[in-house]
């Protein structure tokens with residue numbers, strides 16, 4: 634069984650939306666999936682309440698101390714993939730979820746402020762030696778904003794970091810919001826749409842990473858990333874020339 638956690642301090646970055654999207658993409662790819670909700674806000678439970686189908690089951694686990702036992706029992710019951718949705722901010726439950734996950738996905742909108750807000754999650758993933766990847770979400774269809782965010786993520790410190798930016802980026806489209814409102818995932822709501830294609834592509838990227846593979850354009854393994862956590866906060870501090878990028882992002 635593999636376990637993925639969606640985590641980042643910033644609210645509204647797409648943790649719950651991507652958890653649901655990836656869950657349905659994985660089910661379509663043949664997995665037995667369970668969603669764990671550690672966010673008392675209850676986005677996944679509310680979604681399940683609107684949902685016309687039973688699967689995937691959503692299990693609320695709000696206590697950090699219960700997460701390891703829950704994962705062990707799901708493993709014994711034949712579940713092949715657990716996806717944990719966490720609350721914004723930091724909490725003991727989020728820390729435990731990151732600790733026991735095989736992969737921490739860190740969604741971020743393509744703005745400097747959002748990317749900066751990922752630092753504490755990144756530090757947690759590093760502290761627990763949990764592999765991680767950024768997912769750029771709610772991106773424009775094309776344009777400077779995304780490449781600027783990728784620059785902030787990767788270019789200033791290390792090309793290695795760019796190897797943990799998941800592909801493809803997930804574009805901002807109404808399909809995501811409309812699907813969730815109906816208790817569906819985007820690949821159920823508009824299966825032949827571009828959003829569905831992107832989410833299926835993201836699942837393939839994630840599955841490759843979970844299986845220890847190197848994605849086609851990812852020549853470097855996570856283990857080759859700089860080991861020192863000290864490097865993490867500094868890479869998010871914009872250098873003067875980056876302030877120009879920041880201005881561009883907000884325009």
Ligand SMILES: Nc1ncnc2c1ncn2[C@@H]1O[C@H](COP(=O)(O)OP(=O)(O)OP(=O)(O)O)[C@@H](O)[C@H]1O
Pocket residue numbers: 643644645646647648649650651672674676719720721770771772803804805806807809810813
């Ligand atoms: N790619 C996208 N395109 C359009 N809307 C999106 C996309 N991703 C997320 N959204 C919308 O953005 C809002 C926030 O998304 P979501 O609830 O998934 O974020 P979150 O990180 O789980 O937030 P929180 O920290 O409050 O739990 C929702 O209304 C969701 O439908």
Ligand SMILES: [Mg+2]
Pocket residue numbers: 648649650672676718719720
């Ligand atoms: Mg959420």
